[in-house]
Amino acid sequence: MNKIYWPVKYLLLLCLVVFFCGACKKSDPVKPDPDPKPVKKPTVDEVTTSVNTALAGKDTLSQFALDFKSAGLTQTEVENGITVFAPSNKAYTLKTTGRKKITAVTDVYLPDSSVVRDYIVSGKIDIAKITNGTSLTAISGKKLILTKVNDKWYVNGIFLNITVLSTGDNTVVFSLAGLFNTSTLPHITGVSSTKIFPGWLLTIYGGNLGAAVNKNVVKIDNITATIHTANADSIEITVPHGVTAGALTVTTQGRTVTMEQTLTVQKAHVTTVAGTGGGPVQGISIDAADNIYWTDNFYNGNVPAARLVKYSAGQISYYKPVFPNPNGDGTNIAVLNTKTLLWAIGLNSQNQVYFATESSSAEGYSGIFRSATATPTTAEWWAGTGTNYTATTRADLKVYTSVIKFDKQDNLYLLNSGGNLQKITPAGNVSIVIGNAEFLSADPNVQRVSSYGIALSGSKTYVSDATNGRIWIKDNNGLKVLAGNNTHVAKDGVGTAAQFGAPFGITLDNKGNLYVCDNDYGTSNFIIRMINPRGEVTTIAGGAGGGADVDGIGTAAGFNGVNTIAIDSKGALYVGTDAGTIRKITFQ
Numbered sequence: 001m002n003k004i005y006w007p008v009k010y011l012l013l014l015c016l017v018v019f020f021c022g023a024c025k026k027s028d029p030v031k032p033d034p035d036p037k038p039v040k041k042p043t044v045d046e047v048t049t050s051v052n053t054a055l056a057g058k059d060t061l062s063q064f065a066l067d068f069k070s071a072g073l074t075q076t077e078v079e080n081g082i083t084v085f086a087p088s089n090k091a092y093t094l095k096t097t098g099r100k101k102i103t104a105v106t107d108v109y110l111p112d113s114s115v116v117r118d119y120i121v122s123g124k125i126d127i128a129k130i131t132n133g134t135s136l137t138a139i140s141g142k143k144l145i146l147t148k149v150n151d152k153w154y155v156n157g158i159f160l161n162i163t164v165l166s167t168g169d170n171t172v173v174f175s176l177a178g179l180f181n182t183s184t185l186p187h188i189t190g191v192s193s194t195k196i197f198p199g200w201l202l203t204i205y206g207g208n209l210g211a212a213v214n215k216n217v218v219k220i221d222n223i224t225a226t227i228h229t230a231n232a233d234s235i236e237i238t239v240p241h242g243v244t245a246g247a248l249t250v251t252t253q254g255r256t257v258t259m260e261q262t263l264t265v266q267k268a269h270v271t272t273v274a275g276t277g278g279g280p281v282q283g284i285s286i287d288a289a290d291n292i293y294w295t296d297n298f299y300n301g302n303v304p305a306a307r308l309v310k311y312s313a314g315q316i317s318y319y320k321p322v323f324p325n326p327n328g329d330g331t332n333i334a335v336l337n338t339k340t341l342l343w344a345i346g347l348n349s350q351n352q353v354y355f356a357t358e359s360s361s362a363e364g365y366s367g368i369f370r371s372a373t374a375t376p377t378t379a380e381w382w383a384g385t386g387t388n389y390t391a392t393t394r395a396d397l398k399v400y401t402s403v404i405k406f407d408k409q410d411n412l413y414l415l416n417s418g419g420n421l422q423k424i425t426p427a428g429n430v431s432i433v434i435g436n437a438e439f440l441s442a443d444p445n446v447q448r449v450s451s452y453g454i455a456l457s458g459s460k461t462y463v464s465d466a467t468n469g470r471i472w473i474k475d476n477n478g479l480k481v482l483a484g485n486n487t488h489v490a491k492d493g494v495g496t497a498a499q500f501g502a503p504f505g506i507t508l509d510n511k512g513n514l515y516v517c518d519n520d521y522g523t524s525n526f527i528i529r530m531i532n533p534r535g536e537v538t539t540i541a542g543g544a545g546g547g548a549d550v551d552g553i554g555t556a557a558g559f560n561g562v563n564t565i566a567i568d569s570k571g572a573l574y575v576g577t578d579a580g581t582i583r584k585i586t587f588q
Contacts, residue, residue: 043075052068055165064119068084070116071116081170086165086173087175088178091176117138121137124171132146147190156190157259158177160175162174187207195263195587196263196266199239200238200513209232209235209252211230215253218248219249245262271584273584274316279298280297283295283344284345292310319376321334321336335369336357341358343402344564355379365381367385368382368384402451415454418448464504464505464516470483470503481496483537487499489501494535519561527541539555561577563577573585
């Protein structure tokens with residue numbers, strides 16, 4: 001027994017040692033599976049079921065689920081992912097229950113197997129990464145435009161609920177408030193802006209519209225609009241006066257189509273922002289942070305005491321800038337004294353404050369002064385110390401002006417004595433942009449131009465002309481009268497058929513509309529006018545109160561003289577008056 005036991009014992013011990021060594025050996029790397037299982041791809045049936053489940057579970061969308069299965073999705077389409085914009089049941093139930101194509105007044109085709117594909121886009125859309133105006137293409141080839149108005153999204157003018165209904169099986173599902181018009185009949189897909197104001201231009205987008213101006217009739221609230229251009233895809237109009245509710249229709253080819261979304265008709269609300277208790281405000285400017293600066297020709301008793309004013313975060317600050325130690329004796333000298341009249345004010349891109357003064361006395365100062373900061377406590381005499389009104393350098397230039405304006409390159413424009421519009425570059429070079437002789441040549445009926453307003457937009461330069469009751473424009477095609485004639489009585493109209501009393505300050509908005517301070521002194525009618533890019537002149541505010549400041553809406557508001565105007569980053573207008581007040585106009 002012992003002879004057999006010990007050999008077995010040693011053999012078992014040897015096996016244990018071998019096993020232990022094998023266990024301590026470094027593991028071999030994992031080898032790839034020579035026959036990996038393919039990644040499971042969603043099938044057409046799975047995607048269709050997923051979408052139908054998401055839609056059928058919503059009582060307001062369940063009708064679209066019945067048609068979605070007829071979309072005819074391919075395997076490639078579902079593998080790439082899809083985004084579905086599902087129309088609401090209301091869009092169906094307003095039509096026939098059979099969901100057939102109809103050609104009634106509304107001209108809306110209800111979904112069939114081809115139209116359903118208009119509501120499906122390839123790829124999973126993340127609405128958080130979409131920008132306003134993004135163009136998508138449905139798998140049917142139809143173009144879908146996503147637009148955002150305030151915090152609401154629209155697809156081809158139809159309200160989009162951006163709540164994601166489903167993200168399963170490679171799909172994203174949103175809901176729409178209505179149906180796309182996919183017929184070959186005339187239809188409207190959207191507008192350039194859902195907020196409108198009488199006199200503004202508006203572009204209507206759609207399909208199969210009249211290909212010429214005379215092939216369309218556009219109405220808002222049943223008031224016929226002036227059409228400027230038209231083709232099958234878009235129509236440009238001027239928003240007519242008298243609109244209130246914002247219902248837009250286009251009639252063409254014997255059919256009338258109605259835009260599903262009602263436009264918001266805005267009004268011009270006039271309020272008083274600040275009353276300095278001083279004298280006339282002749283110049284106003286607004287910086288990028290919407291701080292407002294103006295010139296106040298304040299009187300202390302009967303003694304002129306002009307000052308600069310800054311309005312920031314509801315607080316008013318007054319400034320009387322000085323020349324710091326000009327004689328080297330430690331004494332500062334006031335720039336604005338009792339002989340000095342304040343006119344224009346402007347800010348360059350560095351928020352340096354420039355202001356223009358006039359004086360009929362040698363004891364006052366005339367020219368353009370600069371404060372190196374946005375807090376104008378000190379200033380330097382920047383231009384006007386020379387003796388020549390047409391000098392080619394700033395150092396030699398004599399200045400007597402009522403208006404200054406900066407462009408985006410920090411070139412300063414002014415209408416100098418003699419009626420020449422000049423430009424001073426940051427380097428100090430002076431050139432004539434529009435000479436007085438050019439004004440006279442463009443219209444031999446004018447006298448020498450006097451201006452209190454300059455506006456700049458790219459290659460376009462606008463100049464108000466109080467003496468001749470005109471607004472001038474110079475662009476790549478030369479100089480011409482944009483609007484007005486020499487009548488000096490305010491009257492709305494187009495181009496030279498319109499009339500101004502005495503146009504003073506002007507400013508441009510981002511739509512290309514020019515706003516004008518207009519003073520009809522004969523009737524004490526002080527109003528704010530607007531000229532759209534088509535040269536149509538509209539009175540937007542003022543005329544009430546017999547020359548007094550009156551808060552109100554549109555022509556129910558009143559102004560005590562209107563001298564200067566500026567616009568902030570939100571599109572609000574600010575007007576400086578003879579009463580020393582700053583009036584604000586908002587469109588809402």
